[in-house]
Amino acid sequence: MTIAFRILIACETSGIARRAFAALGHDVWSCDLDPAEDGSNRHIICDVRDGILSEGWDLLAVMHPPCTRLCRSGRRWMSGPGKWTPPKQLPRGRTWDCLRAEFEMGVHVFSTCWEARIPRLAIENPEMNDLARDRMPADLPAPQMVQPFWFGEPAYKSTGWYLRGLPPLTETDRLPEPVRGSDEWKRWNRVHRLPPGPERARLRSRSFPGMMQAAAEQWSGHAMREIAA
Numbered sequence: 001m002t003i004a005f006r007i008l009i010a011c012e013t014s015g016i017a018r019r020a021f022a023a024l025g026h027d028v029w030s031c032d033l034d035p036a037e038d039g040s041n042r043h044i045i046c047d048v049r050d051g052i053l054s055e056g057w058d059l060l061a062v063m064h065p066p067c068t069r070l071c072r073s074g075r076r077w078m079s080g081p082g083k084w085t086p087p088k089q090l091p092r093g094r095t096w097d098c099l100r101a102e103f104e105m106g107v108h109v110f111s112t113c114w115e116a117r118i119p120r121l122a123i124e125n126p127e128m129n130d131l132a133r134d135r136m137p138a139d140l141p142a143p144q145m146v147q148p149f150w151f152g153e154p155a156y157k158s159t160g161w162y163l164r165g166l167p168p169l170t171e172t173d174r175l176p177e178p179v180r181g182s183d184e185w186k187r188w189n190r191v192h193r194l195p196p197g198p199e200r201a202r203l204r205s206r207s208f209p210g211m212m213q214a215a216a217e218q219w220s221g222h223a224m225r226e227i228a229a
Helices: 016-022 072-078 096-114 183-188 200-204 209-228
Strands: 006-010 027-032 043-045 059-062 120-124 144-146 159-164
Touching: 006 016, 016 027, 016 209, 059 096, 059 209, 072 096, 096 120, 120 209
Parallel strands: 006 027, 006 059, 027 043, 059 120
Antiparallel strands: 120 159, 144 159
């Protein structure tokens, strides 16, 4: 039995996740504040918080919500020792008030998506710092941490999935890791080695096709088994 689900891919412009689910015959739409890179007519330009979450989706995958101020690596910019003390240093040209506003937006986007009345949910986000965890919904589980090379992608990028109503991803094609410090190892770390620039954030947040193919197959397969049971 083949079942087509209504799926929303939020906070993504590349179309990588949308195409992976669509290839399985599902009714898939993406949304973001920016247009889709592939020019798809199944992409909605909007803020995910502006009502689209209530349109009867069977599965929501939030790919790249704003996380710069929520992640562990960004904690040093948000607070000094303890919690919410003035940071020792700020990024050049930024103010603490500006960073805190970005933090509040990240918290609101994440919480709004997590609390949506959608039965199956996956939110991609790095491991959060303590300031962000303090503001998260009480039922938020620990993330499943995966790597692209578990899914045939020669790359390192620790990726967290916060899941509700969906099983953890199972690796499909684990590649042998290169020797640390080798040229190949450096290529695997290309996401972390991107130079500063206007495209850095977009390139760092791109989904990996192998991981998205696994997600589409495993999560929609899980939903089908639920319906058939």
